[in-house]
Amino acid sequence: MHSVPDGVEVVASREEARRLDSPPLLVLDTVTGFLDAHGIGSGPLAWQRIGDGQSNVTYLIERGGESVVLRRGPRPPLPKSTHDMVREARIQKILGEHGVPVPEIIAVCEDASLLGVPFYVMGRLDGTVITDKIPPHLSPVEQRRATSEAVVDTLVALHGIDVTRGEVASLGFPEGYLRRQIERFRGLWEVNTTRDLPAVELIGDWLGRNLPTSQAASVVHGDYRMGNLMFAPRAPARVLAILDWEMATLGDPLADLGYLTATYSEAGRPATPLELTQVTRSPGYLTQRRLAERYQRRTGLDLTPLPWYQTLALWKAAIFCEAIHTRWKRGERPHDTSFGPSLASGVPRLLERAGQYAGLTAATRR
CATH class of the missing domain: 3.30.200.20 (Phosphorylase Kinase; domain 1)
Structure with missing residues (x-):
């Protein structure tokens, strides 16, 4: 130290x-x-x-x-x-x-x-955050599967909290959450970019036209991914803590599931800057589809509109990554020698992947 x-x-x-x-x-x-x-x-x-x-x-x-x-x-x-x-x-x-x-x-x-x-x-918690290396105690194939299952089950438990009473009810206003997200991130793009990427407006318009009806209201973490979970230091796989609550509010639970699945690393899929835990490309971890199926079985929510939420997740990710890229270009991230500069191409890649979920692939490449 x-x-x-x-x-x-x-x-x-x-x-x-x-x-x-x-x-x-x-x-x-x-x-x-x-x-x-x-x-x-x-x-x-x-x-x-x-x-x-x-x-x-x-x-x-x-x-x-x-x-x-x-x-x-x-x-x-x-x-x-x-x-x-x-x-x-x-x-x-x-x-x-x-x-x-x-x-x-x-x-x-x-x-x-x-x-x-x-x-x-x-x-301080004595635990493990999984990013680019598989912890030895969670490396056996059955623990890899258990790790993926713990990610889903912890999210299900979070979304199961009653948000209509007590102090939890004061954390946000679930009504209109999805439309507010679109409007807020449109505004963030306008003040945080120094370049013209037409896909941002194109996808934002698509999201607004195809807004789904929220099926439930829950605590929404806003950045729910494996890299924001701390696991116990010994098997079996168990989540000790959910970290990084800056973006949490009350809203539509499928926003978290959309973000989790859209940013989840999976073998055979091209990488984006938001795939921050690459180990799930290894054998034994659940796929994006299996994650969603486990969530659906435990919540009963209809996942037909999940691609909309996955589009929203990557569109938002592109916008907040653009803010990081702009800060780097202005010299406000002097020690950042890799992530900031990588976003010159990383943000367009996020937008292209978002366009794929929305069925707008060709248009987002222009």
Whole structure:
């Protein structure tokens, strides 16, 4: 682990932070003071950045034998209504009381003056996030299948929570969710792109014309994929926690299923930038179709309109990836040497795949 400042990402003191042109992500004396105020550990701290961090940023903090995780948004300026760490922490507190596997929220800082943005501290979990390597304890073929099944079953349980009463009901307004998603992401494209990709408007129009009727209302995670799940460190496959709740709200549960299946890596299918857990291309994991069938058996929902939701998922993904690409082009992601530049071609690939689900393939290539 690091225990010294690392360039402009982490500095030791507020004084050092004030001398920088671009604010750091972590100021060690400020974080130390916050931990002191909440009785978290003692003495000097060590830090390590964890996760892929394409949007929000997460650090493992060790101090005096205690380990916690600090999560914050990227450097300002931030688009309106995004990277709301206070809301994200509140969502996890509420859902944790309903049995949803989430990290324990220990402390929340609403004061943006400390690190430039609000942040929160959560308990560290001893588990495994699956991305580009299969953990040895989940490598046997029966555990690969069990891993895929746990992904579906955890989503089914999340979608089974009653959203009509208690604090859960305050997390959003499910009526009109799908149309609001289309309108919101149209607006995000207009402010976050520097190029002309006609497929964005074409697919957005198609989504609006073919809007399905929502069959149910549920908590919608908004970024539900295997890479946002932490699995127990020993077999059998079991989800310890669902991570990354920034986009969660109340809405149509098939939006989560559409995103899960459309971004899921499967042998024989071309890759997109959103296939962040490549291991499911290996033998033993359920296919996209099998994932959907398992979900349907457990919920009873009609999956006939699933291609619409898969189109929506990849269209939205293309738009938020374009925002990352634009930030990279502006020099706002100085340490990003691979993901940001890859989106020059990655965003059009996402749009082409979205067009395939919508039956608009030829048109999206123009």
